[in-house]
Amino acid sequence: MRFQVLTIGGHAPHPLTGQLDSAADRLAEMVETGVVAEELGFDAYAVGERHAGPFLSSSPTVLLGALAARTTRIRLLTGVTVAAILDPVRVAEDYxxxxxxxxxRVELVVGKGAEMGHFDLFGLDESLQWEYQAEKYELLRRLWHEQKVTWEGRFRPPLTDATTLPRPYGDRPPRIWHGSATSLNSPELAAKHGDPLFSANAIQPQAAYIRLIDHYRERFAAYGHDPAGAYVGxxxxxxxIADTTQQAVARFKDFYEARVQQTYKPHLAGKPGYNTPFTTIEDAIADGPHLIGSPQQIIDKILGxxxxxGHDLQSITVDSSGLPLPEQIDQLRRFAEEIAPVVRHAAPTRLWQRAADKERVAEPG
Incomplete structure (x- = not known):
């Protein structure tokens, strides 16, 4: 198993105290967490992209550029790049x-995004979200794999002999994952092109994500790709993390349940992927995707x-916990020292092994 730390740049008042850090401080924390993640031995750090709601992650390329300057080893991912609303030429150039x-060290996770408000913001028709996603992804793929691209589609002006610059590092395109939360569209697109799949595994019951992953693997093989390359995050x-489950409940219950209420979206009630059904901390620990409890309890949940x-990459998030940065860093340290080694040993993977994946990352120095 490989491990990633993810931030989506949440910037809402603390649901219990009302405290809201400045945007500058919050952005600095996001960069600092990525630096610490590298120091602690995590494999990747991911920055989300949101253009609606209380988030500061509208410009992930800026944050990843800052992280590129302050790190040397850790992979830099997105979570997700909202390809459906973006110009593929700009995406190709920026990343x-x-x-x-x-x-x-860059890898993209592309998706149509988790906040419907961004379609209105960019003047796009939400009903065409999957058509946008497929066309723009396929153009991005060509721009990174080819030069002098001639192309014509529905959603942007045609291209004639277009070559985007700079080219990817070493002229080898970054790996592109497909983020999948509720629909079979992303698993299908990933399978078609032999790309890896990244399951949100964030709000819904486990069965909802099993459906997406099983479809991906079935279609990956049907398209003629080697099943060994069907990586899943x-x-x-x-x-x-606390020493015991009881301590975790005592310390985190009020915050968790207040945050559930704060983030509830009544206009999306009943729509999968937007409001968690795990409204109490006891529900979240027993059946939800949250990793809450003792180190052994979290180990057991990840292995479950x-x-x-059958996933290869596990993503964790600490900046949605309401904890100050020093305590978030302590959570990462405990995970790296007490949880990650056990899971790595129990669930080996070929992902990001030099011989298996034709490693793109340069050796430090």
């Missing part, structure tokens, strides 16, 4: 620039998900 700055609802998903 190739970060790829050059980081010397080949999985998110988590959030991380809170691995049994169901």
């Amino acid at each position: 190739a620039t970060v790829d050059q700055l980081s010397r080949g 999985a998110g988590s609802g959030g991380l809170f 998900y691995h049994q169901a998903y």
